[in-house]
Amino acid sequence: MEQSIFILILPLLSFLVLALAGKKMPHKLAGTIGTLSLAATAILACATAAEYFAAGRNGAAQFTDIMPYNIAWLPLNDTLSIDMGILLSPISAMMLIVITVISLMVHIYSLGYMKGERGFQRYYAFLSLFTFSMLGLVVATNIFQMYIFWELVGVSSYLLIGFYYTKPAAIAASKKAFIVTRFADLFFLIGILIYGYYTGTFSFTPTETAIAAAGTVLPTALMLMFIGGAGKSAMFPLHIWLPDAMEGPTPVSALIHAATMVVAGVYLVARMFPLFVVHAPEVLHAIAYIGAFTALYAAVVACVQTDIKRVLAFSTISQIAFMMVALGVCTSTDPHEGGLGYMASMFHLFTHAMFKGLLFLGAGAIIHAVHSNEKNHMGGLRKYMPITHITFLIACLAIAGIPPFSGFFSKDEIITACYGFSTPMGLFMSGVAAMTAFYMFRLYYLIFWGKSHYAEQVELYKAGKIVEEPHKPHEAPAAMTIPLVFLAAVTCVAGFIPFGEFVSSNGEAYTIHLDSTIAINSTLLAIGGILLATVMYATGNSRITRVVNVVMHEPIKAAYHRFYLDEVWLFITKKVIFNCISRPIAWFDRNVVDASLDLMARAAQRLGTLVRPLQSGNIQTYCIYFLSGALAIMLVLLYIY
Amino acid sequence: MTIPAEYMLILSAVLFFIGVFGFFTRRNLVSLLICTELMLNAVDINFAVFNAYCHPDRLEGYIFSLFGIGVAAAETAVAIAIIINVYRNVHSIHIKRLKNLKH
């Protein structure tokens, strides 16, 4: 396991090299350095994970946590210290694989996607930084190390969203992403501080006495930590940054805002799961409800978005909410007794990372081809981009939950877990799953079917209506299609991984078995959603669509504007904080605090002006003063004696 | 019959304060010099009077008056030199014009 340190060192080194010397490097070299180091990291990570799982279980048939490295990074007081190290456990091993694989795919993909972009080396440097921080986050040995890397992840996300730093939208989006998550992190930090103070440790697994010492404060701390997680994982109402984050380069969206960083919140809850489920079940259930609401909200909004990346962003929010729900509905650590959700959540995290990564990369290929994010500029692309089309379809089927693709298995476990919690929750999540199928296929049809935008443009061009010759969509280069194909292949087979063997809520092996009723029901629902989408969107502008658009005009408009949450956000930041708090304070500072001091100064000055004539420089006047003074003194003396 | 010392002293005091008054009110360097001479003169009288009335056997007051006259002479010489120089530079000996020393 000693090699595991290199999993962190390699990306960091690659970041440093690219950041310091990148500017002088040719693009190819920078790309190669980044990709090769990541490939090495991926191999190491897989090897480490394999070694970890191969090492087998302990006497109680559980996988134990292994800590190959742990140093006291910053001693705080006699008991508390911030440690840095590497912790290997089933979920961190799983995350290592997910992160390195997706990151490697994104690195390869970017070689094609970002070709010739200004700041190519910078891009790779940031990618390496991100990978380093994300890996550091998942192998964190304690909650504070997690927080440290959590922040680093946040900043690399900020840098990558703002990669096109000349684009105003990107600047705004990066700022928003950072500030919103930072706001959530504030709660995370307070939670950590409470946790650390009362339990006397930052470790994920405090001793029983420490927990007892914390007592009733522990749920509060855990809730606060969850708020931090909700910020990163875009739970309602802190999700507002994620759709905007799509302003970043698409591979970045795939890596950070779909597969890895946004699931950090889920990972956090999973990390603290034993504490949550035993000591704060009510918080866990609150998480479930928040998650369920977020899932629905995001699904509704996703149904009407026109920017394909935004659809994917909302679908990501929705899917992460599924994972949260799965964690939230757990009632015990035993997977057979209400602890299934943990495994389901992690499984979904794994499969979702793959197929959502695939979707984003596919979207990237499409955007690369048509130079636009808007659905109106697409349509009928299946002829031009066959590979992208097939892989995208696979991903859509997976996310919709159609067997035998991976999403089916994981989502099914989640819904089973929900039914295990309560029937309404199960029904609700099934409904949201059906909506998932609907909006994903809406997207699919809008992109690949219907009337080709290119064909229309060509006609217009021929008719002389537009001057510019339309750009013909083309299949992406090999660097981009290889990751697509790879991820599609993973998506096809990942469902058959005996995931429960590796990850389960109590570390014991758990054999996944499908509940046939639920499986059939949810598959039928998914197919229903797909059919509805087919009817509405497969042929372009169908009659039903028009009817729906007219009937549901207002709700659709509201959903399209994401129920005006961004406006609220803008109102709070721009109007309330900036104009109603900051400005008055600045004014107060200048005109009250400072002015009062100036007033003192001015009073002194006035006084000075008053006595200034005494010092006229006129000797005769001085003489008068002098003599008068002397006389006065004499008079006084005379009076006294 | 001798004159009481007080009379002499009162006379010198009156002269002195006339000089003071002049010094306060005149605006001309030469006039100021004249006033200074008046005051010095009054002081000299005092010395002489005190010597004569209080310690006629000694000569402190006498000598002091003598030196006072000498100092007055020296002072006047220097003052007049300065006045001439000032006049040469600012073409006036009016003290309002003499502000360059202030800065």
Add this chain to the structure above:
Amino acid sequence: MSINLIIFSGLALVMVIAALFAVTSSKIMRATTLLLFVLFGTAGLYFMLHYSFLGAVQITVYAGGIVVLLIFVVLLLGKGSVDVTQTSMRRYMAGTATALTGMVLAIYLITSTDFAGDKFTAEDVTMKELGMSLMGTEKYNYILPFEVMSVLLLACTVGAILIARKK
């Protein structure tokens, strides 16, 4: 009323009136001339005290030296020496008030004080006595001040030349 008192009164009257006009006259030439009267009056006082050498010095140095110098400079400066501007009323009042207060105070002090003795002997100080005192080195002899005085006069002479010299 003794003859001494009459002479004194006459001298005093002349001196005070001359002094008053000297400090108020707007013509410097006139002021200087009036100053001469005060100085002569002073010499007269010295003679009355039987300090004849002092009186002589007063006349030679003051009347003969200083006033001549003053007149000389007044003539040299011509128009520039005329006191043209009037003093402001405030200053006038302040000056008068201060001077008067001072005068009253001084007179009050002089009249209310009983001086140690009235041992006036009306004896002349002999030149020998004076010379010994000025040149002697014992107690109540003044060789050092005398020498300092001479140095001062020398310095003044040099300084006056230096200052008045054309650049």
Add this chain to the structure above:
Amino acid sequence: MNMLILFIIIPIVMLPALWACRKEAQVRAVMVTGSTLLLLLSAWLTVDFISCRNAGNNDIMLYTASWPWYEKLNIALSVGVDGISVAMLLLTSVIVFTGVFASWRIRPMAKEFFLWYTLLSVGVYGFFVSTDLFTMFMFYETALIPMYLLIGVWGSGKKEYSAMKLTLMLMGGSAFLLMGILGIYFGSGATTMNIHEIAAMNNIPTATQYIFFPLTFIGFGVLGALFPFHTWSPDGHASAPTSVSMLHAGVLMKLGGYGCFRIAMYLMPQAASDLAWIFIILTTISVVYGALSAISQTDLKYINAYSSVSHCGLVLFAILMMTKTACTGAILQMLSHGLMTALFFAIIGMIYGRTHTRDIKQMRGLMKIMPFLAVGYVIAGLANLGLPGFSGFVAEMTVFAGAFEVNDTFHRTVTIIACTSIVITAVYILRVVGRILYGEPENEEHKKLSDATWDERFTIICLVICVAAIGIAPMWVSSLIADGTGNVLANMFP
């Protein structure tokens, strides 16, 4: 020969050397030699100090020495350092060293500038090595006076006004301070001026402490930008030339925090614990208020000055928490803020030197025009908002963790309020970054500007390395400081 006295001697020797210089090159040579010597000296001191500690030398102060000065009043030039002073000396050396490069091309009157600059550093070094109340005060004043000329002569904008304001306010502070020092001296029986001896006697009557603790604390607090005595900071920093801003915000403001801890709290522990709540409220206001004010500023230096108010408020805030962790955090914060803000002011100065404006509304897209400076600015910004890997994070976390050790509602509440500053900081930093660095350059004049010169690059790189070094490996500096704070607190609450 005592090693510490060298910290005073070297700059003093530099003064006549500078005086004798005729050419600018000579001035630079003297400055570089001198500041390098000081830097090496403080590095060596740090190493030696740590090895002494490791060798088991547990005296409160090491390298102590004392030369009587005016024995009737028990005034002596006593020197000695503990972990805190070592850290501060190191900080000072780094800032002085980089400040020389930051003002490499100062015009006009480079010689005079550096003379005052060196005199200023004499004061700062002297303050940090002294352990005698009177000499500390004397060096404190020595550090303040040159500031007036440095800002008034070489500054920009409303420099006379700012210089006057700064000097007057700080002098007002030192008037309080002088009263406080006299109060301490006579309160403790007027037998010694040495702070450790006074602390060991611990005999100042509580009633006296109640009077003189606030005076001393406010006296130093003015320099530490304690609300509402902070208003000199925005104007002063905005008008000061680059290296003076660096030295002032980087080191001089730390004199305030250091003095509050070393003199006010250390010598008057009872009053400190009883009256802390008042100042905790003030510092909490400083922290949040400074950060909020920074949001709506449009002048780069004002933003940074208010940010300094916020961060220095955190220093005092942490000191008042009176736990070892919080105090360690406070000193760490001083160190970290010193470096970060120096970096910030250096870069702002360099940007201003090119664009001749500091108004964020008039700049745009500097990332394209001067990438090096822009990247430096981003790094400084990220360090400022507490990104892990930079010193700010370490310091803030230590402060907050330490503040959380005090378990009552009042302290909890103010800690949480102070915590919000990390979000607000992010807002104003990113606002500026987004506003001036990103985007397309709009001003035609700006497009022609050049990137950093070698001396500027050197300054930035040095500071970034220091900031990152503390951020990446905080344990050594943290334990170095914890040694000092532990001793002080142990003395305060035996």
